[in-house]
Amino acid sequence: MKTASIFELLTFATLATAQPLPARSGRVVVREVPQEHSHERILRSVAASLNQNNPDGIQDPVFALLGNAAAAAGAGDIKDLDCLQQAVADQAFTNAKAAGDAQGMTDALIFRTLERNTAAVGQKSALCTSVQAVNPEIAALTQHQDPASDGAAEFNKQIALDLAVQIASIGGDPQAAIDSGTFAPGEIGDPTAAGNTCDDANDPEGCIFTQNLLVPDVTPDEINQAVASAGGSASTGTSAADVASTTTAATAPAATTAATSDTASSSSAQSNTADATVTGDLGTCAGGSPLIEFGPGFDGRKEDSFQPVDRATFNHGSAQNIAIIADFICGQLSSKCKAGADVVSACKAGQAAATANGVEGQAAADAFNAAFS
Template sequence: MVCIKSFIVLSVFSAVAAALPAFPQRREVPQEHSHEAILRTVRTTLNLNNPDKIVDPVFSLLGDAAAKQGAGSITDLACFQQAVADQAFTNAKTAGDSASMINALMFRAVERNTGGVGVKSALCTQTAKNPEVAAITQHQDPASDGAAATNKAIVLALAKEIAKLGGDPQLALQTGTFAPGSKSDNTGKGNSCDDANDATGCIISQKLLVEDATAAEINAAVAGISGSTGSGTATSTDCADATVTVTVTPTVTATVDTAATCAPPSSTVVVTVTAAPTARR
């Protein structure tokens, strides 16, 4: 009789467990909430239009086994994180929200978790719809081979894309990851944190973030972009001043004296204007 009761209890428990919603599988070292501020913003932007029915962006930062539970119609899990960033970027662009566009790019650069210390995450081989997203890939485990150079290149590429959008390129540094752990650590512990209740992001709040480049290196990388340099033309048919509207970010209007170019009557003036971008944090 005891055995029968035990069987009944186990059967009921199994049925209830099967009916429960699937949750992300917990690994020994979760870190998908380390950059919580970035995650929360991309979640809001993605939900403006989510055609792939992605359950939540956080799934794209997990290993494949857990990621597929929230991937919606995304089947190539190596491209899951890119798909989230790409759709969020599109939504923000449609809304004219440059700050959220920048955040989507930052999300694309965040490290995706893997099964152990020093293990690299697979790179997406599909091309993103937005070239800004396509220019970036995710950080790799800091203990993996060549990670320092790889992650530095990612941050510099991100800084350039942020600068093109008129943002503060130094924001790229906030996508950095942790100090490298030991590959011999079989527990996979590494150096990480995970706190869904820390709105800032525990990697920043706990001062665990290791910047991949210096501020000077960021400035050097965006030197030709961060000033938002543009050019425009104007044609003058008399000796009056010509007003030239230059397409830059932000838009700048320049006035050019054409007195010296009145002959021939129609002259073309090319103007280059450098305007400081507005930083968005």
Template sequence: MSTSMKSLMILFLAAMATARPLSRREVPQEHSHQKFIATVAASLAANNPDNIGDPVFGLLGNKAAAQGAGSIKDLDCLQQAIADQAFTNAKAAGDVNGMTAALVYRTLERNTGSVGLASVKCTSVKAKNPEIAALQQHQDPASSGAAATNKQIALELAKQIASIGGDPSTAIQSGTFAPGQIGDTTGKGKTCDDQNDPTGCIFTQNLLVPDVTQDEINAAVGSAGGSAAAAPSASAAVAASSSAGIAAAPTATAASSSNQASTGTCSSSTGASDSATGANAATNNNASTSTTPSTSSLDLGSCKNASPFIKFGAGFDGRKENSFEPADKATFNHGSALNIGVVANFICDRLNDPCKASQTTLDTCKSAASAASKLSGQAAADAFNKALS
């Protein structure tokens, strides 16, 4: 071999040895949901104490994942660790989209060595954030029981997204591909992978197979005391994912027109007064002291003794930061949310059904929800409450 050829060979081997770890893949699908990975990467960059590499490492098989695991020892828990830290960072910044992306990322399918092989669950470490701890990754759609497992994962994801004030329909976008053929020696199944696609090829190539329907999300979120209002249909959610951004929290106008499935009967409640003070990094920097009204002069239908108002303060549902929740949780059974629109729209939905409030009241509630969504903190709650008093 000539000297020049030897030199070229040495350069080639050196390049191979220093090639970016992300170029080595087991089953090529890790960039399929790229928009969520990119958002998680941005959140993780704010504080990365374990020195984890790109979030895509958490979706690789363990051999490849080890190259970007930082100080994480259990590689089966790398995906959870990334999601947990990204969620923590996004929560500190009051970034609902960032928190939503972290939740979705936690449920994405991990690569495995062959079609039909399920990935190992993380059991050695519990996530710090209960929203992340409640989730697990999708499994290979060709693996045993995958359809039922993945459906439950998507429904739980929808409930967790709703709990932070995000759009629960985003859970549809966590789905994976159609089942591959068992025995496929390439290990690819029916996947795609394009790290140059900022949205994710599973969306742009229309390869996503939804695990759940919008009606199933509505029912699951409703049973958990949340609202899936403003959520598009499954097909619409997939189509909307062609844009690079994640689905944002629902708007008041869209939410008020949804067909929210709700159960339970109205109960008499005077509504406890509540004063909320303090700074809120997520929604307000200068929260003022205010008293929540107890009764409304509007026609509330069969819920005439209810209190259709919203409280703002710290400590709701164990939260450390300030958030919003219904003043009358007996009638408006909804958890706290960082986004007032989530709670306001739920109250409007309940006034429509089962309360059967007058049209004037429903129109007032819709307008109040829309106006409050443009404000923050106590000012948002006061605006909504004043309109419905």
């Protein structure tokens, strides 16, 4: 219903931080109606966890849900603003784990998957590609996308299911993953940039909940099935009792676990992709591999999932939905690598083949990889 200036965006953030912010230009920037306070109780919980130890000086979690222009004012030492949301969630999770706070850990996981504001209805927010999260539970997740964007329904559903599995792994209630959902889709091309949103920093519960605006991505039964398929439940993974005695230093083994899983999966990657050869110009990523592997144990997961074979070049955590990994790799080939048009086209063709109806598991990875041959 309205547009917002940078000054107004920072006003929203000021309500949450109660801290002085640098003066900004009054230049008008059109964007989708604000919604960064829609899940307010999650924001407040994550802020409490983050404030226990905030080495990067991030002013408030709300900045991570703003567009980059406004987020910069509260990002502290975080340089890649596309990774601010992950950085907030990762540090909040680390702090909650050290404090034995299972609810804080759960809320940090939910926060990592909340939709970020974008410039228009239907526009996707950029994924974090330059930094790997310390905690594998955070690394396994990414944010919801605008519900009017291409493929959002399927993408956001998988995000919620992945979230449920991670919540279950720490001993939380996986049904809480439903709370990560967003609004009904807005109208593409709406010149007012209005979506079906709400934004109220004074509603401690969150207006998306109190105004019944949340559209669930998944059903409770689908969550139960996902958790069961992953071999997890509220009694598996890192339980509340497990985290009660941990310290901040205990996060190092989590990173080690992720690295170990990468090493352990290398032989699997070779067997999965032994027959795949990449042809074409990979640009600045020459010598790297844009292929995807499928298997167990990635990022400490119990369930099978997908991840890039070459995580040094294509740095992304694992996901149960191959579309998440394929979309990331294709985006990197185009933007970071400046790969040839033939390679980018092959990647997009592979993504389409891997996500076709009825294609799952190893067959999906094979379909994606075959497009590069």
